[in-house]
Amino acid sequence: MEAQLELPTRNAHFSPRLSEERFPSFNARLARHGLHPLRATGIEVFQINVGKLCNQTCRHCHVDAGPDRTERMTRDTAEACIRALELTDAPTVDITGGAPELNENFRYLVDASKALGRHVMDRSNLTVLLLRSQSDLAGFLADREVEVIASLPYFLAERTDAQRGAGVFDKSIEALKLLNRLGYGRDPALRLNLVYNPTGAFLPGDQDALEREFKRELDRRYQIRFDRLFAITNLPISRFLDFLLETGNYERYMERLVNAFNPAAARAVMCRNTLSVGWDGQLYDCDFNQMLDETVAFGAPKHIRDFSTELLENRRIVTGLHCYGCTAGAGSSCGGTTA
Amino acid sequence: MSHYYDEHDLSRFGDMGRNAPDLWDKFNDWYQATFQEGSLTGREKALIALGVAHALQCPYCIDAWSQECLEKGSNLDQMTEAVHIAAAIRGGAALVHGVQMRKRNAQLSM
Numbered sequence: 407m408e409a410q411l412e413l414p415t416r417n418a419h420f421s422p423r424l425s426e427e428r429f430p431s432f433n434a435r436l437a438r439h440g441l442h443p444l445r446a447t448g449i450e451v452f453q454i455n456v457g458k459l460c461n462q463t464c465r466h467c468h469v470d471a472g473p474d475r476t477e478r479m480t481r482d483t484a485e486a487c488i489r490a491l492e493l494t495d496a497p498t499v500d501i502t503g504g505a506p507e508l509n510e511n512f513r514y515l516v517d518a519s520k521a522l523g524r525h526v527m528d529r530s531n532l533t534v535l536l537l538r539s540q541s542d543l544a545g546f547l548a549d550r551e552v553e554v555i556a557s558l559p560y561f562l563a564e565r566t567d568a569q570r571g572a573g574v575f576d577k578s579i580e581a582l583k584l585l586n587r588l589g590y591g592r593d594p595a596l597r598l599n600l601v602y603n604p605t606g607a608f609l610p611g612d613q614d615a616l617e618r619e620f621k622r623e624l625d626r627r628y629q630i631r632f633d634r635l636f637a638i639t640n641l642p643i644s645r646f647l648d649f650l651l652e653t654g655n656y657e658r659y660m661e662r663l664v665n666a667f668n669p670a671a672a673r674a675v676m677c678r679n680t681l682s683v684g685w686d687g688q689l690y691d692c693d694f695n696q697m698l699d700e701t702v703a704f705g706a707p708k709h710i711r712d713f714s715t716e717l718l719e720n721r722r723i724v725t726g727l728h729c730y731g732c733t734a735g736a737g738s739s740c741g742g743t744t745a
Numbered sequence: 746m747s748h749y750y751d752e753h754d755l756s757r758f759g760d761m762g763r764n765a766p767d768l769w770d771k772f773n774d775w776y777q778a779t780f781q782e783g784s785l786t787g788r789e790k791a792l793i794a795l796g797v798a799h800a801l802q803c804p805y806c807i808d809a810w811s812q813e814c815l816e817k818g819s820n821l822d823q824m825t826e827a828v829h830i831a832a833a834i835r836g837g838a839a840l841v842h843g844v845q846m847r848k849r850n851a852q853l854s855m
Contacts, residue, residue, distance in 0.1 A: 562820055604816070611817040615787055619818050661756065 428657065429664050432729045439669040444723040446691075449715065450679040452491050452524075453500040453740070454479070455693055456509035457685040462531050464557075464570045466603055466646045468697050471504040479685040483710065484511040487683055488518040490713035496681075500555075500740065502529040502693060507543055520550055527553040529601075529740075532581040533574055544581075548588040553597040555636070555740075556582065561623040565605040582630045591631040599634045607655035609662060609735060610637035613743045636742030639663075641694050641731035663730040671737025674744035677723050683710055691723045693740070694731075700724050755805045788817040795824060796831035 436442035458475035460467075479487075491499065499519040506512050506528060519526050528547060535544050547554060556578075560566045563575035570578075582598075585591065591598035600620065604610050617635035624630040640646045642660060650656040682690040687710040690696040701708045706721040737744030762769030780790050791813045798806030814824050 560820070565820060606815065608812050608815045612787060615782070616818045619788065665756075 429660055429727055429730075432725045432727055435664075435667055435730075436672060436725070439672065441669065441672050444672075444675070444678070444725060446681075446719060446721050446723060447678045448719050449494050449496045449681045451498045451500050451676070451681070451740075452487075452494060452496040453502060453680055453682045453693060454484075454487050454506075454515060455502050455682065455684055455696060456484075456504065456506045456512060456515070458504045459508050460504040460531065461508065461534055461537060462505070462571055462574060464531075464645070465649060466569055466605075466640050468641055468644045468646060468694060469504060470644045470697070475504065477685050478509055479511055479687075481511050481514070483685070483687045484515055484518075486687060486710045486713075487515065488522070490683075490710050491519060491524065492522055493713060493715050494719075496524065498525045498527060500527045500529065500680075502740075505531050505534045507534050507540060513546060516546075516550055516552055525553065526550070527555050529555045530557070531570075532556050532558065532578040535581040535584060536577055544584050544588055548585075548590065548596055551595050553599065554585060554590060555599050555601055556585075556632075557601045557603070558582070558620075559601075559603045559605050561620055561627065569603070569605045579628050579630065582624075582632070583628065586629075586631055591633055597634075598632045599636055600632050602635055602637045603640055607650055607653065607659045609639055609666070610738070613637040613736065634742070636740075637736075637738070638740070638742065639731045639734060639738035641728045643694060643728050644697055660727070660730070663734045666734035667730060668733055668735060668737060668745050671735070671743075671745035672733040674737060674739075675723075675729070675732050676739035676741065676744070677732075680740075681718060687711060689713075689718070691721075692732075694728055695724055695726075698726065698728070700726065750804050752804075752808065755808060758805075788814075788819055791817045792819060792823060792827040796827040799828045799831040800835055 433442050436444055455469070457478035458469055458471045459473070459478055460469075460471035460475070461473060463472040499515070501512065501515055503509065507530065516526050516528070534540055537543075546552075557570070558566065558578055559569050566575035566578065567573065582591075585596075585598055588596065590596040602610060602613075602616055602620070610616065613635065616637055620635050621632070624632070642650055642656065642663070647656070650659050677691040677695075680692060682693050682696050684690060684696050688696070689702045689706070689708055689710060690700065691702055695701075701724075702718070702721055703724050704722040706717050707714055732738050732744075735743075735745075762773075780787065780794075785793075791810060794806070795810040795814050798810045811824065814827075
């Protein structure tokens, strides 16, 4: 059998003592199910992370984003993204951050992607829509029929604010009402999906059941409507890893992820059909690898300026212990469950 | 064994299948079927289980079902109400036996 090629993680937050020695290799687990080495099956989602600048500082953020972060995608890199996008048949462009709307090239990326006939998704923290500097943002998104993927971990203030900061829940509700007024969540062309992240060291429950609960409660309490709810598992990296370690939850959380490994979810992991571009043009298999500084490897070009569909569409995926987060239970991806 | 309860024992629950696997399988099948969505949702069943766990004062069950309630989307208000129901039933169960006490008193007293 091929040697286990679990790549060492370079993230300073990720303690080797607590990881490689303690839990079974992800690649070994893949091998047991005939999935090693994991390979991409194409590029259907062209995900662009424009940087770490954000108007919020959420406790679980895997990007470690915040108002003081200066990493931002330049116009040159944004244009290189569009040139690369043109070389692919990827139907979807997924723009994320930080708060991606705060990047000066966000609107260029939206317009240029739409001009190429691609569907565009904006991963929004919602509160950015209320910033004075972004007063025309909601209208901009609606005019271009940009799908909004909005973070809302719970339908009550206490748990939402505990994760995302004091007062965020009330502003998020105000922003959702604004989007509803513009037709989001009501007009089929204006998709409004919510992202549910557990507000602690536990896994998300059944996505459909959570969606029913959120729809009922948000409608009953605030008359808010949305399309789908995506239940996303918090991966043990960056700030969420800090939380796990500080609260003594790390080992048990990892045990739950490892014990819940689902081969069907592993077959459907998002990295197989996604390419993730970092703010500086580096290429990654997913946004999580991006935050661990694990670029694509195994002969694939590492920068957007060297983009090659041929070398990237069936590239071998770089994996690590954090990948157990996407393969636990019903699976997890930027689009919710996968299995 | 320095103490009776150990949180790591919860993950060893499956060891109970070693010497009576048929019985363990029957228990597992029934247990899993019980918690499938039915007339009650999975979230409602988890809240009932949390209440029962407190009535039984089983630390393993409280641990497991607190987590399960959170995963199924319940919040602390709902979970606290479930515990109050368990406590109220336990309290009521003690109190209603006072009727027996009163009857005995009537029987014994002049």
